[in-house]
Amino acid sequence: MASARPELADRYYLDNFELLIASTRRYHPLFPAEQAQQLAQFQTLSEAAQRLLVRLLGRKGAWFRQSKLRYNDINDMAPALAELSEQQLLVSGVPPRDIWLQQVTLPELKQLPVINDAGLQRLPKAALIQTLLASDADCDSDGWLLQANQQLDERWWQLQCQGLLQLLQLLYFGNRNQDLTQFVVSELGLQRFEQYRLDASTQSFQQTDELQTALNLAQLADEWDELLRQKLPLDPVDFYQRLPKPQVQPQLERRRQRLVAHLGRSAERLNLWEFAVACYQQCQAWTANERYCRVLQQQLKLTPTAVIAEQLVQGLNQLWFSASNEAAQQVAHRLAKRSLPLLAPLCAEPTLTALARPLVAANHLAGQQQSLQLNADFIAAAPRVEQRTATYFEAQGYQVFFCENALLNGLFGLALWDIIFAPVAGAFHHPYQRAPQDMYSASFYEQRADAIEQRLTAILAGETAIIWRHFTEKQGLQNDWVNWSLLTEPLLTAALAAFSPQFIYDVIRRLLKDPKHYRSGQPDLALFSSEGACRFIEVKGPGDSLSDHQGYWLQFLGRYYPAELYFVDYV
Incomplete structure (x- = not known):
């Protein structure tokens, strides 16, 4: 019979957050001013306020209804909220309409005069929200939202320190997506890890502006992902203008190039071929070089010039030589084969290494x-x-x-x-x-x-x-x-x-x-x-x-x- 899973302490999530802070201490002198101030403010809070803040940081989104904040380990919510508000880690206000409508329940929505007056009570919530968001100026005005919230008699709070958590996660996990569940696995003794050096000599970043750039890149990546998730209009050229310049620090440059490659792919979908080429030329990843060759191939179909042809020959040869496995070689080989008819009229004898070195088929298993x-x-x-x-x-x-x-x-x-x-x-x-x-x-x-x-x-x-x-x-x-x-x-x-x-x-x-x-x-x-x-x-x-x-x-x-x-x- 399997042993019972050990119980976690009541404040395990706060312990984990404090461990996150302690484990990134070598970076604290480099923190940007905003995150340094927020960290100092957090450390002056009472335990109840700390618990509440960490709970909110672990939830999705930045806006919360006060009436929905219920935690067994926080007995008195009002003083904790007041303390966080005093430190400006939370601010009170009314969220944007779309967030407000999503968090309000269907019975609450149906009590609003704007719903009753329009005879929309029978609509399901999704259709109701869509109708309200698409309605005329009455629904767009701040007055409508303030009046509706007053009738709801609700107080809302917005987090102001997500950047601190994001920076701590970037420094601790090396990415912006991993969460604190790994702490639990280790605390319960389910996994044991190698002990390796973690000190100033092995840290990733040495300057404040590198930390700020890391945070900016993470926020831009989140914004891009959200645009894709919501299928909102994308302007890759405008988005590119907001990216930091090329970075000397290798990790930052890899993160920047990943975003640039995403912009290149978006540019392809919009037929912005020259911009796509400019994006891919900045990227070292093999997949970006593959897209570069495909875009040049498309350009050659639309505008057959010797300049583009020469770029494609160089790109295809580089793609072959940088292929690190047979699957990549197959891609390079097929691209070169499809490109040859486009190149032949523009290049006397295009030298495509991928075609000069035929591949052995994966199912060529003679006697095996x-x-x-x-x-x-x-x-x-x-x-x-x-x-x-x-x-x-x-x-x-x-x-x-x-x-x-x-x-x-x-x-x-x-x-x-x-x-x-x-x-x-x-x-x-x-x-x-x-x-x-x-x-x-x-x-x-x-x-x-x-x-x-x-x-x-x-x-x-x-x-x-x-x-x-x-x-x-x-x-x-x-x-x-x-x-x-x-x-x-x-x-x-x-x-x-x-x-x-x-x-x-x-x-x-x-x-x-x-x-x-x-x-x-x-x-x-x-x-x-x-x-x-x-x-x-x-x-x-x-x-x-x-x-x-x-x-x-x-x-x-x-x-x-x-x-x-x-x-x-x-x-």
Whole structure:
């Protein structure tokens, strides 16, 4: 029977917020003036007022009805509200019409004279709100809203310090979207994390204006997301004028470029081709370079000029050379193939590297495809086709592990564990990370290249003791690459006995090339014979098919050990 989930303390949410403040203390001297003042004000509040403010910060939106504020741990709401108002962390007022109408209940709306006079009582709430928002000047006037709120006899409060929470979240989590639930997971002892350095030497930002820029970018990103969510008119050119200039600080520049890429995509939808090109030219992400080539291709259809043709040739070649995996190469290859008829009349002999180096199809598995029919005994042995196949091969005398992505990823995570969690500026923001912030970007290798190359050289020379040491010393600690439930001691023992140093070296090299892409698609089963020889098997049940990603992994592994695709059926 599962153990009961531990109870959280009454003030756990306030404890978490205070931990958020304490853990970002190294940044406090850099806080912009507004957030520094709000933090100082928060720290002077009574506990009741602090509890209320943190509760409100955790809710959606900035406007709240006083009559709806009920918390068991805050006995007297009025003094807490008065204290927050005195510090100007909350202000009293009447919200905009759309917010007011959304938060008022349907029975309350139906009591308003404007509803009764117009005979709208039978409408559902959504239609009622739409009608009121689209109505004439009577509904638009402040007088109408003030009169309606007076009849409702409601007091409203607006938060004034969302920027403080957003800044704390940015500094602690490294993004604006993650919330405080991770604290709870750790407090209850459900996860244990590696201990890595968090101090001034590893912090992301060194200047106040960098923090302000981070906050501005987060707010602009929120605004853009809200425009998309509400399907409101978008003006990418106007929005671009509000972005900060290109940044020297790498994290800020990546965030800026993500927004610029969004603007480029919006410009495409509006047929603003030149502006889209200008956006994509500022972005380093491979997906932005792909969009750049597609826009040039479209421009060439509309305005076939030698200048655009030359830009497209350069863009396509760069797209091919920067492709970090086979899927990206396929995209570059197809784009080049479609572009060739457009380029031929304008370029005497367009050199497209993607066409000069033909791709090997993902399903090109000569000698690697097998069929297997399982009878009722194996069907009854397990619920999943992979487990049934594992049972079959165990009956053939193999030691079989259902490991999917756990084995090769685990070797990567164990071999590089200390490097993954090394103190690199901007890599870690809080004590609950399973990997550094840049784990899945090119900067992971770039910022640790010397240490990685030294480790790879040692592994190629047959030094695998570091893998065992990390397996033993780090048991149970969170690492994005190590699945402790599947990477067991018997599996690791068999793998290290069977794998050559060259194989381990090449696997780590492959994963380093594109960690996000290559961490998935690996075979389901690892088999080891009585002599210790390894064999990889990808299992496909009736109606299932092989993805390109899985096919390329089988091709890669087949250069070293038998790596087969088994189509399983039942008799």
